[in-house]
Amino acid sequence: MTTPQLTWSSERTLRIAFAENADETVHRTVRAAYESLRASQLPAILDLTPAYDTLQVTIDPLAHDPTALERSIASLLSEAVAPDHPIPPARTVTIPVCYDPEFGPDLESVGAHNNLSIEQVVSRHTSAEYSVHFLGFSPGFAYLGGLARELWTPRLDTPRTRIPAGSVGIAGSQTGIYPQSTPGGWRLIGRTPLVLFDPMRDPPALLSVGDTVRFQAISRDEYESHRNERRRTT
Template sequence: MNFNYKPAGDSAILMDLDSGINEETNTRIIHLASFIESKSEEGFGEVIIGYQSVLVQYNPLKLSYQKAIDQLKRLEEVLNNTGSQSRRTIEIPVLYGGDHGPDLEKVAQHNKLTIEDVISIHSKSQYLVYFLGFTPGYPFMGGMSKEIATPRLESPRFAIPPGSVGIAKDQTGIYPVASPGGWNLIGNTPLRLYNSEKSNPFLLKAGDFVTFRSIQVEEYDEIKDQVEKDTYKLVIDC
């Protein structure tokens, strides 16, 4: 797996990896991004990761474009010495259907399934968080079964509540904050994926695994109250 280098403006470089979108690629991307960020004294700044890419900002007063590439190529060598990544598995409780999941029935009808089938299929899979983006804390995840894949809405909604769990094509996601969106909403989690008042505002990070657990209204209200009081104990398997 080799990186291709491209300029991204006058002070950034896009490193594209010629590999598939999978866990191994994700591990290499995360390790390299972390290593580059540790080299700020050499002139490197913020690093933004994608499915198969790393966007690296650099200080043009310290590094020329070619010198930055030369140094990044040397840093690539660290990838040959990285072991398997330690990953967290975080459980996300979800209240499916009703007002919290207005498109659940549509997803079921599109795939010729029952509502119970959709919930079961969606909640039995394990999802890998490849990176965060779009809005603060939004997880781009892989691992959803194609059995429940559903096209995006023809007309996006102007406002989607925080915590909404949606499906678009063969992907699933969670909206951390209120925002427009065109995904089919199948449920809502009482957890907060983004909290600006905390030193670490993001619930999830790249490399995490996510599992969904179906809950009922009573537990949803109970967890939401605990989250507001900051007493909820997150279920994490390391």
């Protein structure tokens, strides 16, 4: 692992770059740095935004000396990026998904692209563990790493203008879940009845950086049962 590179993007933003090519080792390093800076409670830090291979630090420009703050952050990073540096254990979140063809209109094309049957696509998607690398695109949208190589499939040539909330998709080497109804070009393979983002919830997003995610296949009846139960309790 190379030494993290610190660059001021503005008087309020410090960008920390860890590597040019993101992999699970880099993801662990980004998460370790994120957890270390969050625990430090440096008063000048307003927000931390992790991504695949970078960490953005938002600063209060009136509450710090840039040189001194950069030294403090660099010192914390030197410990955080060590291979044996401890990080909090990952929380495991199981996401029920109905892989009904109505909810997964691209199941067949994902299978065809990889010479797999629909059943094999579902089996491989549910047999892996995924890591939440970062949240972006829309509130609560988690980019998940760990998709089996035999499921990698390019995005749609023409994005859909509306994707239902809860839709589970694949794009390249990633998988993810649409928290809200939005346009999008990921290939849809299923849908979860869970609410991924609720502004009235604390925290609003169901998933957080560093979480481990597993998908569990459920039937259409189980999907409807989940939705009905949610309506009764909200």
